[in-house]
Amino acid sequence: MSELQRRPTLMDVADAAGVSRALVSIVMRGAPGAAESTRQKVLQAANELGYRADSRARLLRSSRTKLLGLAFSSSQPFHAEIVDAAYAEASAKGYEITLSAVANGRPEARAIETLLDVGAEALIIIAPTLGPDDLALHARRVPVVSLLRDDVGQAVDSVSSDDRAGIALAVDHLVTLGHRRIVHVDGGTAVSSENRREAYRAEMIRRGLTPLVVPGGAGEEDGMEAGRTLQADLPTAVIAFNDRSALGIMECFKAAGISIPEDVSVIGYDDSHFAKLSYVQLTSVSQDAPLLAAAAVGRAVDRIEGVKSPGSVVGTPHLVIRKTTARAPEGNSDT
Amino acid sequence: MSELQRRPTLMDVADAAGVSRALVSIVMRGAPGAAESTRQKVLQAANELGYRADSRARLLRSSRTKLLGLAFSSSQPFHAEIVDAAYAEASAKGYEITLSAVANGRPEARAIETLLDVGAEALIIIAPTLGPDDLALHARRVPVVSLLRDDVGQAVDSVSSDDRAGIALAVDHLVTLGHRRIVHVDGGTAVSSENRREAYRAEMIRRGLTPLVVPGGAGEEDGMEAGRTLQADLPTAVIAFNDRSALGIMECFKAAGISIPEDVSVIGYDDSHFAKLSYVQLTSVSQDAPLLAAAAVGRAVDRIEGVKSPGSVVGTPHLVIRKTTARAPEGNSDT
DNA sequence: ATGTTCATCTAGATCGTTCTAGTCAAACCA
DNA sequence: TGGTTTGACTAGAACGATCTAGATGAACAT
Numbered sequence: 219m220s221e222l223q224r225r226p227t228l229m230d231v232a233d234a235a236g237v238s239r240a241l242v243s244i245v246m247r248g249a250p251g252a253a254e255s256t257r258q259k260v261l262q263a264a265n266e267l268g269y270r271a272d273s274r275a276r277l278l279r280s281s282r283t284k285l286l287g288l289a290f291s292s293s294q295p296f297h298a299e300i301v302d303a304a305y306a307e308a309s310a311k312g313y314e315i316t317l318s319a320v321a322n323g324r325p326e327a328r329a330i331e332t333l334l335d336v337g338a339e340a341l342i343i344i345a346p347t348l349g350p351d352d353l354a355l356h357a358r359r360v361p362v363v364s365l366l367r368d369d370v371g372q373a374v375d376s377v378s379s380d381d382r383a384g385i386a387l388a389v390d391h392l393v394t395l396g397h398r399r400i401v402h403v404d405g406g407t408a409v410s411s412e413n414r415r416e417a418y419r420a421e422m423i424r425r426g427l428t429p430l431v432v433p434g435g436a437g438e439e440d441g442m443e444a445g446r447t448l449q450a451d452l453p454t455a456v457i458a459f460n461d462r463s464a465l466g467i468m469e470c471f472k473a474a475g476i477s478i479p480e481d482v483s484v485i486g487y488d489d490s491h492f493a494k495l496s497y498v499q500l501t502s503v504s505q506d507a508p509l510l511a512a513a514a515v516g517r518a519v520d521r522i523e524g525v526k527s528p529g530s531v532v533g534t535p536h537l538v539i540r541k542t543t544a545r546a547p548e549g550n551s552d553t
Numbered sequence: 554m555s556e557l558q559r560r561p562t563l564m565d566v567a568d569a570a571g572v573s574r575a576l577v578s579i580v581m582r583g584a585p586g587a588a589e590s591t592r593q594k595v596l597q598a599a600n601e602l603g604y605r606a607d608s609r610a611r612l613l614r615s616s617r618t619k620l621l622g623l624a625f626s627s628s629q630p631f632h633a634e635i636v637d638a639a640y641a642e643a644s645a646k647g648y649e650i651t652l653s654a655v656a657n658g659r660p661e662a663r664a665i666e667t668l669l670d671v672g673a674e675a676l677i678i679i680a681p682t683l684g685p686d687d688l689a690l691h692a693r694r695v696p697v698v699s700l701l702r703d704d705v706g707q708a709v710d711s712v713s714s715d716d717r718a719g720i721a722l723a724v725d726h727l728v729t730l731g732h733r734r735i736v737h738v739d740g741g742t743a744v745s746s747e748n749r750r751e752a753y754r755a756e757m758i759r760r761g762l763t764p765l766v767v768p769g770g771a772g773e774e775d776g777m778e779a780g781r782t783l784q785a786d787l788p789t790a791v792i793a794f795n796d797r798s799a800l801g802i803m804e805c806f807k808a809a810g811i812s813i814p815e816d817v818s819v820i821g822y823d824d825s826h827f828a829k830l831s832y833v834q835l836t837s838v839s840q841d842a843p844l845l846a847a848a849a850v851g852r853a854v855d856r857i858e859g860v861k862s863p864g865s866v867v868g869t870p871h872l873v874i875r876k877t878t879a880r881a882p883e884g885n886s887d888t
Numbered sequence: 889a890t891g892t893t894c895a896t897c898t899a900g901a902t903c904g905t906t907c908t909a910g911t912c913a914a915a916c917c918a
Numbered sequence: 919t920g921g922t923t924t925g926a927c928t929a930g931a932a933c934g935a936t937c938t939a940g941a942t943g944a945a946c947a948t
Contacts, residue, residue, distance in 0.1 A: 225694060227934055238898045243936060253896060273670040274609040274618075275934035279903050282936095283609075292636050293826075298627045302656040309659075314667060317652040321637040324644075332649060335608040336671065359560060438830050469832035491628075495773050497804035562904055573928045578906060588926060610904035613933050 226267040235263035246271060277337045284313050286518055287338030287360075289329045289346075292319040296460075296488045296507065297344050300365065303511035304342070311519050330356060340518035345409040346370065361521035365514045366505075367409050368530060375521065376530040377514040379505040381410055384535035385417040388457045388485045388503055389425070391537055396546040397455040397483065398427055403434035403444040403467060405459030411436075414459060414487070434463050441466020449474055454482060454546045461486035461493045461502055468500075468542070479544035489538050499541035509533055561602040570598035581606060612672050619648050621853055622673030622695075624664045624681075627654040631795075631823045631842065632679050635700065638846035639677070646854050665691060675853035680744040681705065696856035700849045701840075702744050703865060710856065711865040712849040714840040716745055719870035720752040723792045723820045723838055724760070726872055731881035732790040732818065733762055738769035738779040738802060740794030746771075749794060749822070769798050776801020784809055789817060789881045796821035796828045796837055803835075803877070814879035824873050834876035844868055 228246075232239045237256060244252050245260040246269075252260070263269075277283040286308050290297040301317065308315045316336055318329040326348055333341060340361040346353060350371030356362050362374040370376050392400050402418040405411030415431055422429035430453070434444040441463035448456065448467070458464035464486035468478055478484055486493055489504030513531045520527045563581075567574045572591060579587050580595040581604075587595070598604075612618040621643050625632040636652065643650045651671055653664040661683055668676060675696040681688060685706030691697050697709040705711050727735050737753040740746030750766055757764035765788070769779040776798035783791065783802070793799035799821035803813055813819055821828055824839030848866045855862045 228936095229934080239934090240898060240900095240936080241896085244897090247936085251896070256896085270666065270670060272613070272672075272934055274613045274672050275903090276936075277903095278607070278609045278613055278905085279934080279936040281903080292633045295630065298633070301627050301654055305654065305656050305659050316671065317654060319636055319640065319652060321640050324640050331605070335605065336651070337607075337609050438827070438832075442831060466830075466832070469830075473832065492773070495801075495804075496777060497773075497801070497808065563906095564904080574904090575906080575928060575930095576926085579927090582906085586926070591926080607904055610933090611906075613935085614904080614906040616933080 225272070226269045227272070228269075230267055231260065231264045231269050234267060235260045283337040283339050285336070285338045286313050286315050286515065287318065287330075287333030287336070287341045288315050288344070289318050289320060289326065289333060289341065290344045292321050294345075295492075296490050296505075299490065299507040300344060300511045300514075303508040304515055307508075307512045307515040311515065313515070313519060327352070334359065339522050342514050342518055347409065350374075361518055363514050363518045363521075365510060368532070372529070375517050377510060377517055377533070378410075378530070379510060379533045379535045381413040381535075382417040382420070384487065384503040384505070384537075385414055385457065386421050387535065387537040388487075389418070389421045391501075391539065391543065392455045392457070392483060392485070392546075393425060393427075395455075395483065395543060398546070399430075399453040400427065400455045400457060401430040401432055401448065401453045402457045403432045403441065403448075403459060403463055405463070406433060406435040406440065408436040408459065411459055418457060434459055436460060436462065438462050438466035438469070441468075442470045445470025445474075449476070452476065452482060455484070455543070456482060457485045457487075459487060461488045461490045461500060464500055464502070464542075465492070465498070479542050481547060483543040483546075485537075485543060493538070493540070501540045501543040502538055503535050504538045505535050506533060560607070561604045562607070563604075565602055566595065566599045566604050569602060570595045618672040618674050620671065620673045621648050621650050621850065622653065622665075622668030622671070622676045623650050624653050624655060624661065624668060624676065624678045626679065627656050629680075630827075631825050631840075634825065634842040635679060635846045635849075638843040639850055641843075642847045642850040646850065648850070648854060662687070669694065674857050677849050677853055682744065685709075696853055698849050698853045698856075700845060703867070707864065710852050712845060712852055712868070713745075713865070714845060714868045714870045716748040717752040717755070719822065719838040719840070719872075720749055720792065721756050722870065722872040723822075724753070724756045726836075726874065726878065727790045727792070727818060727820070727881075728760060728762075730790075730818065730878060733881070734765075734788040735762065735790045735792060736765040736767055736783065736788045737792045738767045738776065738783075738794060738798055740798070741768060741770040741775065743771040743794065746794055753792060769794055771795060771797060773797050773801035773804070776803075777805045780805025780809075784811070787811065787817060790819070790878070791817060792820045792822075794822060796823045796825045796835060799835055799837070799877075800827070800833070814877050816882060818878040818881075820872075820878060828873070828875070836875045836878040837873050838870050839873050840870050841868060 228239045228242050232242045242260055245257050290301055305315055318332045320326050320329050342363045345366045346364050353370055354373035357373040364370040364374055364376040368376040368378040404415045419429040432444045432447055434440045445467040464484050468484055486500045486502035489502040493500040493502040510533055563574045563577050567577045577595055580592050625636055640650055653667045655661050655664050677698045680701045681699050688705055689708035692708040699705040699709050699711040701713055703711040703713040739750045754764040767779045767782055769775045780802040799819050803819055821835045821837035824837040828835040828837040845868055
């Protein structure tokens with residue numbers, strides 16, 4: 219209610235403490251060049267007035283904004299996990315994070331513009347859909363880090379998870395359990411769907427097995443759809459593009475009276491929140507959100523600060539084995 | 554790669570077009586006071602240089618930032634839905650949205666500070682956990698709108714969904730289906746858990762039924778836990794605090810061979826993404842994220858622009874009936 | 889006494905905008 | 919003709935911080 223009060227400025231604090239603006243600035247930044255006694259005096263005055271630096275003014279003057287721009291998709295739970303982790307990592311390195319969501323009527327380009335306008339010193343884009351050329355354009359202004367996607371040209375850094383290794387882990391796990399008829403439900407047009415699909419093909423062939431890919435997508439419904447297709451000629455194991463798809467597949471199977479893992483083993487990808495739920499217990503390839511986030515933030519900060527470091531980082535995923543995978547059913551191995 | 558290029562300023566455009574900075578500013582803002590011919594000339598120059606206004610400088614000077622600060626919890630899928638809708642609504646009203654997530658090591662207070670620093674003209678906080686006093690403190694600086702929570706004192710506006718009405722809808726639906734033993738699994742310490750719990754109690758008593766509340770929480774695991782408790786003395790219907798909890802309850806029941814909706818009806822709350830999934834088909838109370846978001850944004854904008862409008866808005870939820878509710882089983886009605 | 893060093897502090901320019909108060913010429917009116 | 923209006927444009931002061939260069943005075947060496 220009532221009128222809104224103007225927020226205090228450096229000048230107000232300076233007046234209150236009886237010193238110059240510049241000195242207050244020094245104290246607030248924790249920069250050297252102020253006597254301990256005055257430092258205390260200034261801090262107290264600032265505190266009493268409830269002073270907080272206006273980041274716009276600060277950043278305007280000091281080209282340093284200490285701001286990392288992070289673009290994510292609001293509909294992807296795995297992105298949310300990364301956002302969480304990124305906050306922690308950034309603040310540990312003395313940076314702030316500004317978010318910009320890619321949502322329904324809000325394309326990636328728009329999200330990026332916003333981040334740039336607000337003064338982000340680097341861009342971290344989770345699963346960018348922009349092409350290498352567009353990304354390169356932005357990279358002329360600020361360092362750009364692509365997260366969860368590595369085919370982004372050489373102008374931008376990338377932090378991704380080794381899809382080949384992840385898929386290999388899944389295949390290996392299943393083969394060890396005696397499976398031979400292993401199909402892959404892919405991610406359709408989703409980012410890195412192609413990587414995983416090809417990794418799966420290569421890995422199967424390497425082991426002398428016949429790859430079989432069923433088209434899918436990134437959501438539960440896509441999984442259900444694929445599940446229906448699979449029922450006609452049931453394999454002994456399924457590797458899904460991600461956890462959400464895996465969930466759809468499993469629900470479809472359950473509805474058809476097919477039990478997991480007795481009849482079919484299912485492996486997801488992302489090790490997301492609900493893979494861990496006690497009633498799901500999905501075996502899944504973990505991309506380790508905190509690790510990826512830390513790498514991306516680290517990479518962005520290195521670039522900003524001019525530290526040389528490798529242009530693209532590839533994290534090695536690991537397999538989290540839960541209750542949806544088991545030995546292949548007897549006498550049902552080969553085609 | 555190579556060095557990062559300085560972004561062009563108003564001055565650069567002015568030089569290129571052979572006019573003054575001020576005029577460029579006028580043109581870029583679409584303000585009146587420039588001849589059509591020069592307007593074109595300036596726009597072309599700006600375009601060639603790839604000029605974009607530096608929002609920091611702009612906002613610094615023009616106290617108007619046209620920025621709405623939105624604080625949300627990264628772990629709540631329903632919040633993500635609201636974020637989505639808020640973007641659309643804000644841009645329709647000529648405002649931008651800056652996000653700040655409340656995450657693990659990142660308390661609400663911190664999220665709010667960030668929003669303020671960056672120059673948000675109003676704060677929209679989804680399900681604030683801060684007390685009325687703290688909120689009032691911020692409200693002295695900028696308009697504050699609390700979303701999904703209404704007991705926030707009179708210093709801040711609130712946009713919420715009528716929990717009483719929502720619960721009443723659920724109870725009514727079940728009673729119409731012949732249910733009498735209806736229990737409520739509450740949300741524990743979650744925001745608005747108390748509201749729904751009390752609404753449930755009142756509504757049951759009003760109808761001459763005996764209320765029974767089982768402690769729960771906001772997550773799937775809490776639902777499972779409650780589900781186990783319920784098995785001992787199965788009611789004919791359950792109203793869960795939210796969809797996630799409902800999902801847990803249902804999984805627990807399914808695992809115990811209890812079928813839904815034949816043996817027990819279940820109603821969720823939020824009508825979130827996964828309630829709609831074809832294999833879940835959860836009957837749920839819909840809070841209508843787009844509507845709530847629009848109301849909150851509208852409220853914030855009104856306040857900023859000094860338009861008088863009611864201090865708190867209460868949206869009326871509606872019930873989305875799907876496949877988890879059915880007629881009460883015969884001969885199992887009363888205690 | 890004089891110069892040098894050092895820590896502490898300050899004046900004023902600066903960042904890239906917007907805003908206020910003009911200037912200037914052409915057009916209009918009496 | 920001379921005065922007012924109007925439209926197109928500009929100079930220069932903000933906004934609230936940081937940064938550069940320099941002032942001030944105490945401490946110390948010579």
